[in-house]
Amino acid sequence: MSFSLKPYNTFGLDVKARDGMVVRDFAMFPAAFDKIRKSSAGFIVLGHGSDVLFKGDYDGAVIVNRLMGVEFSEDANTHYVKAQAGETFHDLVALTMKKGIYGLENLALIPGTVGGAPVQNIGAYGVSLSDFCRYVEVLDLVTGKVDRIMGRDCGFGYRDSIFRIPENQARYIITAVELAIPKDWKPETSYAALRSRNLESPKEIFDFVCSMRKIKLPDPRVLGNAGSFFRNPVVSRETLAVIQKSFDNVPHYPAEGDPDMVKLAAGWLIDQAGCRGINLGTAGTYENQALVLVNYGGATPEDIVNAARHVQGRVEDAFGVRLDPEVRIYGEKGECQL
């Protein structure tokens, strides 16, 4: 194990990979492929490692994507913004704002890189990457060519895309994303936290979202974390009705595509189960947002896993609802279960 992953996972866990490489331009890919070929346990591509949990050392190769650059173009109705995968997503949001291109403001301060954004279809405050993604540019390891996968073919869903499927992870390295942003800007303020705040301009929305995020998401340089640790669970209306008997204020939202199902707020469930701001030693949940698991200092991977299982158990006991991780979990041989 020769490649430290400590700088490349925002939980700040002291874990290693068998081999690894930081790729800063296309000319470095042949050397990276060499490492991939030599790895019997496959490979992982990381951006900032802001949505991963390593359960221990990883026996494969890690490619850290640091391809940089942003290009702008436009036609009569649309701005096109093509960003290389290693760009920090928030920097891209801030740059578009500076250039008077509006639409991404609800996605301010989402941790991670542009290359990570399509993988779990990042989203916040009523907007998702899929709303703007024109195409994802990939290096296809099967054909050896650079290819474009159009947004409609990316299988985008709630924190989901075709890039999460194991065979695609072994096939595609995301090199860039092009966004199509309509010039006809409309504010997206339907999300509960934004409604009734009289946010009128893109700048007001951007500033408000930044202030919310600073409260709810701890700075990983201070408190290691990977954003929301669990997905918001989708349950049947019967399950909702059972919970409502004891908690008539349970937050719930329509589940996309299925009128019989509803989405619950995992943070609320964890909070009500008495697990907001808990510290089990070195790991626990954040005091301002129960959905965020944190490394309170010196946590091992096992400590984070134990905290996650503790939270799952408490929510299951209280509500009979199973929480599934939203972060991607890696063990010695690759992606695995909690």
Ligand code: EPU
């Ligand atoms: N809530 C509590 N206690 C908590 C946390 C939340 O009662 O400790 C309640 C809130 O009051 C609210 C509801 O739960 O009624 C939902 O909370 P919030 O609006 O903060 O959003 P969330 O569902 O917890 C999701 C995303 C976040 C995204 C926010 C804002 C997921 C898993 N998480 O969080 O995304 O920033 O909405 O749109 O979908 C991420 O994926 O890493 C992430 C941070």
